[in-house]
Amino acid sequence: MSSVPTNVPSVAPDVGPDVTPDAARDRGAGRGRRRELQAAPKSARTKAEARLGWWLAGPAFVIMVAVIFYPVLQALWDSLFSYRLTAPDEREFIGLQNYATILTDGVFWSALGVTALITVITVFVELILGFILAMVMHKAIKSTRGLVRTVILVPYGIITVVSAFAWYYMFSIDSGYVNNWLSWVPGFDDQLNWFAQGGTALFVIMFSEIWKTTPFISLLLLAGLAQVPEDLSEAAAVDGANWWQRLWRVILPNMKAAIMVAVLFRALDAFRVFDSIFIMTNGAYGTEVLSLLAYRTSIGRLEIGLGSAISVVLFLLVGLIALIAVKGFNVDLAGGRGGRK
Amino acid sequence: MSTSTEALTPDEVEGQKRARRARRNTTIGWWVITIVIAVWCLFPVASILSTSFKTPGELANGRFFPDNPSFVNYEEILVGDSRELFLSALRNSIGIAVIATLIAVVLATLCAYAIARLNFPGKKAVLTVSLMVSMFPVISLVTPLFNMWRTLGLYDTWPGLIIPYLSLTLPISIWTLAAFFQQIPWELEQAAQVDGATPLQAFRKVIVPLAAPGVFTTAIIAFFIAWNDFVYGISLTSTEAARPVPAALAFFTGASQFESPTGAISAAAIIVTIPVVLLVMLFQKQIVAGLTSGAVKG
Amino acid sequence: MLASAALLLAGCGPADDTPVLTWYTNPDDGGQAELAQQCTEQAGGAYRIETSVLPNDAASQREQLTRRLAAGDTSMDIMSLDPPFIPELAEPGFLALPPQDVVEATTQDTLEGALAGATWKDTLVAVPFWANTQLLWYRKSVAEEAGLDMDKPVTWDQLIEVARDQGKDLGVQGARAESMTVWLNALVESAGGQILENPEAPADQVQTGLDTDAGRKAAEIVSTIGQEGLGGPGLATQQENEAMLLFQGDNGSFMVNWPFVWPATNAAVEDGVLPEDLPEDIGWTLYPRVSEDTEPAPPLGGINLGVGAASEHQDLAWDAIQCIVSPEHQTQYFVTNGNPPASASAFDDPSVREQFPMAPAIRDSLDLAVPRPQTPYYNEVSTAIQQRFTPPVDVDPATTPAQTGRFIQEVLRGESLL
Known part of the structure; x- marks a missing residue:
């Protein structure tokens, strides 16, 4: 699921003419922007470069646009119909009726609530654990560094479905052993069926999600950590700041961009959670999330219209989160950039 | 040397000893931390490994370890009834993930090269679009893709999965490679040309060795992503013709359709985890560098 | 490679x-x-x-x-x-x-x-x-101790009473899965009702038969087993296989299940996982009925x-x-x-x-077996039932049947999500 580029903070600010070798060459003649003004009547060379640029970047761009945008338009269109795959003749235009059905239904709101809960809790815990892991990787002595990095990559690389099965079998009342291991805990019922009620089921689901994706967030934070100027921290230490003060006054502020990006991407990723829940509970007992609802409606029930509408709502929600985050994120990006130079 | 030790006051000797002890304690401390992290990261894998050695009757024994470790589950999926199901899924997974990775890396290399080295209008748009694509809720694409693939005849075929996998692998490949390429000292290429090399020689001898590690790392990361997919795998396939491993795990069955295939799933899970563990062990440095590229030099 | x-x-x-x-x-x-x-x-x-x-x-x-x-x-x-x-x-x-x-x-x-x-x-x-059809499987020792004559028709109330008295577990399927609909349909039909009154009708005209005495009686059985914990600790996630494991265990008493349990149990005995004398203690008869004066309606x-x-x-x-x-x-x-x-x-x-x-016994049972509602919207009907009748502990005989009936109709009319 983590189909997210992790290196955004470092790349994004570099985008633009000022880092390309061309620009470097032209630097004597002035900064990029002035150069553009000078070259107002486009030289043949600029045109050729633009053409080459699109020839090289074009195929990737076209594929991404085709795979994403065409289906989105199709989903938008389908969402306006009452359309069931097994009754194609009864297809009927019903305007926004599907959206009204979704937004007035408690099932949707509870799925949204569960999705939001999973997102908030997992991202928060992962941020803390990920930061600790990043610190360990950053500071670790030579002899253990390789080992730490290797084991951390195992959860990152493992298939989410496999991780979900591993955790499910561990806790399952039939094939699990966790209940036996915990039976000494006072007040713990060793007949507890973890997947029979929302609270405990969500606990296991979130546990497995955290296990699987903390390495990813910690690598992002490690990237941020490496950007914190060592001398600043040392200077603060000389000035008598203790470890805690240095963390809050020097390290964290300098990692703001990395943290923001980590939170944004993990939040969007967590918001799409599907695999673990599909395997462990299939949405039973208050563990229904939006992705699962969309899946069950369009793939299970073959209600293409209603399912498309849920997909569109999910898409809009993700866009909304991204938009809100990016607003704050742009500001911080500039700040982070300033700090680095 | 020895004279300098003799010249030390007892206090200084004590201080040296303390420093050495402290260093040793730090080392022990780091090892403890490392072991804690290793247990945390590897425990679920160990758990499913242990489950994969349990016979059907032992599954409910309530213990971590099997009583009589047995290979029945591995026999079941490699030579037994589930053989067709598992091996064809493995074939599909490897084939589809490798092809999707190759295409993504080739296209992303071209694209990232253009981004890193050329000025062209719409450069920002390419990056923004790939960012949007990577944030996209996969599930939203499933229904329309399913309908399109039915019409185009791509449903339940390799291309039918490779194309959507590109939407997962391309964005991260473009971003990772763009970051790598921006760190390459392209001046060297000109320097080589000044020294008399042809442009092609300069590119091959100077740039390719510098860029290759980045491309390779990107390929590993892209492979992980394609290898991990589940949603497309269950939605856009329906037979052994294209069904990948994560989707196939849901198809295992016990002796009858009512019996739980816990053991077979565990064994299959272990087999598909082996490549991941191998890649991680061999290329740990490169993967970490790739995932944190642009920030952590080297 | x-x-x-x-x-x-x-x-x-x-x-x-x-x-x-x-x-x-x-x-x-x-x-x-x-x-x-x-x-x-x-x-x-x-x-x-x-x-x-x-x-x-x-x-x-x-x-x-x-x-x-x-x-x-x-x-x-x-x-x-x-x-x-x-x-x-x-x-x-x-x-x-x-x-x-x-x-x-x-x-x-x-x-x-x-x-x-x-x-x-x-x-x-x-x-x-x-x-396929389900039989009532029983541990001979338990039935004997309870003084239950298994050659005569057995009712759900009798099973519940034995489990309650002896502190044993009943092997039923309470997971949110198809097996829940299988169970409920058998209960409703045996009580003389039907989950759908007119299963062949178009989606917006389907009438449900759950808000009836039959529906409430079926809900009462599910609810009693759930609330008194008679279905074992795993009831809410228990399907056919889990029910079999429960039945094979020390607390096993009665179980409704498909015939696969017989070869599966024998295989486990052969593997040395289950005691050798277990198969001798296992008996079978027709699916239990809801009350003495009704026929059983075994699942098909x-x-x-x-x-x-x-x-x-x-x-x-x-x-x-x-x-x-x-x-x-x-x-x-x-x-x-x-x-x-x-x-x-x-x-x-x-x-x-x-x-x-x-x-x-299987042959006899197949003669009595009743199919689940035959409707093009079976997936919706079954999913709706599964959502409302699980976990069994939350089933309320007074309200659940009526609510489920309304829910099914809303879903079929496209007014509710599932």
Whole structure:
């Protein structure tokens, strides 16, 4: 699921003419922007470069646009119909009726609530654990560094479905052993069926999600950590700041961009959670999330219209989160950039 | 040397000893931390490994370890009834993930090269679009893709999965490679040309060795992503013709359709985890560098 | 990587022009693949059957088949169909109708229940292959101690009382899965009701029969077992397999389940996982009834074989189906895979009695078995029931049936999400 580029903070600010070798060459003649003004009547060379640029970047761009945008338009269109795959003749235009059905239904709101809960809790815990892991990787002595990095990559690389099965079998009342291991805990019922009620089921689901994706967030934070100027921290230490003060006054502020990006991407990723829940509970007992609802409606029930509408709502929600985050994120990006130079 | 030790006051000797002890304690401390992290990261894998050695009757024994470790589950999926199901899924997974990775890396290399080295209008748009694509809720694409693939005849075929996998692998490949390429000292290429090399020689001898590690790392990361997919795998396939491993795990069955295939799933899970563990062990440095590229030099 | 290259190569065999029939099978112990091979040999080059396995739960099987059929897939030659999902496929014309001679040849002595499951709007739309039903399995020691005469009809209230008195667990299926609908349908039907009053009606006119005395009585049984913890600690996630494990354990008493439990238990005994004397303690009889004066309505399962309307080899497919469902093959399939025949004569083979001493009980049960609601909207109906009747501990006999009925109607009218 983590189909997210992790290196955004470092790349994004570099985008633009000022880092390309061309620009470097032209630097004597002035900064990029002035150069553009000078070259107002486009030289043949600029045109050729633009053409080459699109020839090289074009195929990737076209594929991404085709795979994403065409289906989105199709989903938008389908969402306006009452359309069931097994009754194609009864297809009927019903305007926004599907959206009204979704937004007035408690099932949707509870799925949204569960999705939001999973997102908030997992991202928060992962941020803390990920930061600790990043610190360990950053500071670790030579002899253990390789080992730490290797084991951390195992959860990152493992298939989410496999991780979900591993955790499910561990806790399952039939094939699990966790209940036996915990039976000494006072007040713990060793007949507890973890997947029979929302609270405990969500606990296991979130546990497995955290296990699987903390390495990813910690690598992002490690990237941020490496950007914190060592001398600043040392200077603060000389000035008598203790470890805690240095963390809050020097390290964290300098990692703001990395943290923001980590939170944004993990939040969007967590918001799409599907695999673990599909395997462990299939949405039973208050563990229904939006992705699962969309899946069950369009793939299970073959209600293409209603399912498309849920997909569109999910898409809009993700866009909304991204938009809100990016607003704050742009500001911080500039700040982070300033700090680095 | 020895004279300098003799010249030390007892206090200084004590201080040296303390420093050495402290260093040793730090080392022990780091090892403890490392072991804690290793247990945390590897425990679920160990758990499913242990489950994969349990016979059907032992599954409910309530213990971590099997009583009589047995290979029945591995026999079941490699030579037994589930053989067709598992091996064809493995074939599909490897084939589809490798092809999707190759295409993504080739296209992303071209694209990232253009981004890193050329000025062209719409450069920002390419990056923004790939960012949007990577944030996209996969599930939203499933229904329309399913309908399109039915019409185009791509449903339940390799291309039918490779194309959507590109939407997962391309964005991260473009971003990772763009970051790598921006760190390459392209001046060297000109320097080589000044020294008399042809442009092609300069590119091959100077740039390719510098860029290759980045491309390779990107390929590993892209492979992980394609290898991990589940949603497309269950939605856009329906037979052994294209069904990948994560989707196939849901198809295992016990002796009858009512019996739980816990053991077979565990064994299959272990087999598909082996490549991941191998890649991680061999290329740990490169993967970490790739995932944190642009920030952590080297 | 070498291995993968070898795998890729192995995928391409030599070409020949024998028509290939694809048979989409539900997972079993290899019996359908075996039959495919035998029938291919018998055909003498007229066709070759290749099997392609479907997912292991009924709902996912339906998902795969429906999507392929809706896509007009021409490879859907033979399909193993779970009875409740047949109307959904038959209504839009996704299934080719069996020719009259095939119908006559294959249904001469088919058991009543199995025939009903293959019929939609009074037309046979698929050929019964095997028929499944649940029995009441009991631990002889427990029944004896409770003084229960198992030769006489047994009611759910009796089972509940024994479990309560002796502190034993009942093996029932309370998970949010198809098995919940199976259970509820058997309860409602035995109480003289029906989950749907008019299952053949269009979506917006379907009337539910849950808000009735029968529905409330069924809910009361589910709810009592749930609230008093009589279904074991895992009830809320318990399907057929888990129920069997519970029944095999020290707390086992009674269980409703399919016949697969018999070979499975014997296999576990052979592996040394279960005590050797366990099979001797296991008895079986007809499914329990809701009250003494009603008939039991055992669940009906099994597989019928259908042919896709878009198949390019329909005639060959029907030929192949006639071969597959021959009584000898049904017997063979029962003996090797534990799935009971749909044909009455297939029960007569002596090898059947040897492997399955409960075969006569299965046959009797199949005569009484009642299908689940036969509606093109079965998936919605069943999912709605599963959502409202699980976990069993939350079922309220006074309100749950009425709420579920309303919920089903709202979902069918497109007013509610599932």
